[in-house]
Amino acid sequence: MPDYPHHQSVHLNNFTVFSDATLEFVPGVNAFVGENGTGKTHVLKALYAAQLTHARELRSISETLSSLFQTDYLSQLVRMGIEDAVSRLHGFYGGHDWQWSTKGGTTSGEMILSGEMPLEKEEYIERPVFIPAIDMMGHTKGFLQAANEVRLDFDSTCIDLVTLLGLERKNGNKQQEVIDGLSVLLGGELEMEENSGRFHLVTPAGRLPMPLVAEGLRKIATLVRLAQNGWLTPGTTLFWDEPEVNLNPKLMDEVVGAILVLARAGIQVFIATHSYVILKELDLQAGKADNVRYFGFHKSEEGTTVNHTDDFALLEPNPILEQYDRLYDMELTRSTGRNKRGERVR
Amino acid sequence: MSVYVESGIEFDFSSARTVIEHDKSAPTHAGGTVHKNSVWPGVDFCIEETLVGQTPAEWIWLEVKSWEPSRIDPHRRGGNRWSFICKMKSDRFAMEMRDKFLGTTAFLAWTNNFTLAQTRFVLLFEPPTPMDSALLGSRNTRMQGRMSSKLWVYPIRVSVLTLKGWNARFGVDYPAHIQRETI
Numbered sequence: 085m086p087d088y089p090h091h092q093s094v095h096l097n098n099f100t101v102f103s104d105a106t107l108e109f110v111p112g113v114n115a116f117v118g119e120n121g122t123g124k125t126h127v128l129k130a131l132y133a134a135q136l137t138h139a140r141e142l143r144s145i146s147e148t149l150s151s152l153f154q155t156d157y158l159s160q161l162v163r164m165g166i167e168d169a170v171s172r173l174h175g176f177y178g179g180h181d182w183q184w185s186t187k188g189g190t191t192s193g194e195m196i197l198s199g200e201m202p203l204e205k206e207e208y209i210e211r212p213v214f215i216p217a218i219d220m221m222g223h224t225k226g227f228l229q230a231a232n233e234v235r236l237d238f239d240s241t242c243i244d245l246v247t248l249l250g251l252e253r254k255n256g257n258k259q260q261e262v263i264d265g266l267s268v269l270l271g272g273e274l275e276m277e278e279n280s281g282r283f284h285l286v287t288p289a290g291r292l293p294m295p296l297v298a299e300g301l302r303k304i305a306t307l308v309r310l311a312q313n314g315w316l317t318p319g320t321t322l323f324w325d326e327p328e329v330n331l332n333p334k335l336m337d338e339v340v341g342a343i344l345v346l347a348r349a350g351i352q353v354f355i356a357t358h359s360y361v362i363l364k365e366l367d368l369q370a371g372k373a374d375n376v377r378y379f380g381f382h383k384s385e386e387g388t389t390v391n392h393t394d395d396f397a398l399l400e401p402n403p404i405l406e407q408y409d410r411l412y413d414m415e416l417t418r419s420t421g422r423n424k425r426g427e428r429v430r
Numbered sequence: 431m432s433v434y435v436e437s438g439i440e441f442d443f444s445s446a447r448t449v450i451e452h453d454k455s456a457p458t459h460a461g462g463t464v465h466k467n468s469v470w471p472g473v474d475f476c477i478e479e480t481l482v483g484q485t486p487a488e489w490i491w492l493e494v495k496s497w498e499p500s501r502i503d504p505h506r507r508g509g510n511r512w513s514f515i516c517k518m519k520s521d522r523f524a525m526e527m528r529d530k531f532l533g534t535t536a537f538l539a540w541t542n543n544f545t546l547a548q549t550r551f552v553l554l555f556e557p558p559t560p561m562d563s564a565l566l567g568s569r570n571t572r573m574q575g576r577m578s579s580k581l582w583v584y585p586i587r588v589s590v591l592t593l594k595g596w597n598a599r600f601g602v603d604y605p606a607h608i609q610r611e612t613i
Contacts, residue, residue: 360564364564364565397560397562405562405563405564408562408563408564408567409563411563411567412563412564412566412567412570413563415567415570415571415589416570416589416591416595416599418587419550419570419574419587419588419589420550420552420587420589420591420599420600421488421548421550421587422599422600423599424598424599425598426598426599426600426601426602426603
């Protein structure tokens with residue numbers, strides 16, 4: 085497999101909930117785990133903003149961040165409690181570094197690029213794909229027109245996703261293995277009405293408008309559509325916030341299978357998840373050749389700290405497993421009549 | 431000291447009031463009450479707890495399984511792991527445990543040793559690879575579901591434990607450890 089450019093690392097300094105954290109990524113699958121409010125989605129959005137800004141040659145990363153975080157002022161991204169400090173992002177992508185910073189109390193943010201991206205003429209940066217936690221597949225009808233008319237209270241990941249769902253990428257690489265695997269779960273083919281932008285699921289039983297399709301299946305339909313129209317092409321990055329939302333655990337093995345297929349095809353994947361099943365599937369399905377890294381986000385008074393490991397069993401902290409530990413402990417205390425210190429309980 | 435060995439795990443049941451070991455055709459231990467059963471499927475041990483002033487006493491019925499890799503020939507460890515996965519994911523395994531529980535009930539009733547008392551059924555096993563609490567908990571729930579019976583006055587409490595879990599809950603009274611042997 086060619087060595088596609090990918091996010092290598094990011095350093096977050098006084099950014100949202102982070103005081104000083106460095107994350108080093110693998111080219112395959114990067115899974116973020118942590119309690120609510122530990123900044124998992126913030127990292128996804130920061131990386132997405134950096135890549136999207138360069139891929140689409142947008143004016144500045146500040147503008148992208150502003151639309152992603154829906155902030156009135158960029159200084160709102162400075163870590164709370166130290167509002168006059170400087171907030172910095174410093175990342176490495178494809179061997180080039182990118183930086184962004186803003187100062188608390190100001191209304192603007194500056195992005196400084198060190199090095200030119202791309203450095204060579206043949207180098208270019210693929211447009212990344214962000215699938216937010218909320219479903220957009222069932223809400224495509226008239227959405228983009230509305231977004232153009234008024235400032236909708238949706239962050240720009242939603243608008244970007246609806247845009248990509250409706251567009252065919254030129255020379256995009258269709259991910260046939262993903263399409264075939266997931267289409268079985270859908271039980272039909274996807275069809276888009278050109279005029280309205282609404283999607284339908286065409287099954288042997290009939291043509292079902294997407295809002296009538298179960299939300300879990302709409303999540304799968306989203307991935308199928310992106311794979312069909314070429315946006316999940318080697319060299320790009322997939323950011324998927326909480327893929328488990330609305331999904332029955334039974335469907336998660338196929339979804340994780342699809343994530344690994346994409347990673348093997350040269351797509352770097354980032355997921356943020358609260359699901360034990362997603363993580364365990366990833367742990368069990370990943371082969372020795374797969375690059376999978378788990379990141380544990382932990383809230384502390386000094387800001388969120390992040391640990392990483394390539395072995396799921398060693399992930400610390402792991403708040404999901406901690407909850408299972410607690411439940412199993414309660415179950416055993418009830419069934420054995422003894423607590424974990426061996427004391428009898430009634 | 432009443433030491434018993436089952437599936438390569440050594441137990442010290444000295445603190446128990448009674449220990450019944452009845453799926454062995456020829457028990458080799460010294461001490462304890464010897465009951466032979468080769469007809470019904472049965473659990474490995476029935477342990478009557480020594481609880482001062484409590485009548486009837488409580489019982490622990492213990493079934494032991496081990497896939498502990500250090501005891502398996504290195505060439506067969508893969509098959510051992512596969513056997514474990516097949517057993518743990520199958521409902522048939524839960525039914526097999528249920529049969530052992532019912533078999534012991536029938537055997538004790540047949541020999542007039544059955545006492546109506548709070549009974550805790552413990553499946554103690556050593557997995558070939560570490561298992562987290564989510565996987566152990568789901569097996570516990572599945573087993574508990576299989577053990578429900580309206581015929582029992584007391585609820586049957588089921589616990590699926592690894593050796594570490596056993597020693598945390600029961601180790602003070604009945605310590606256990608893996609018996610090391612050279613393959």
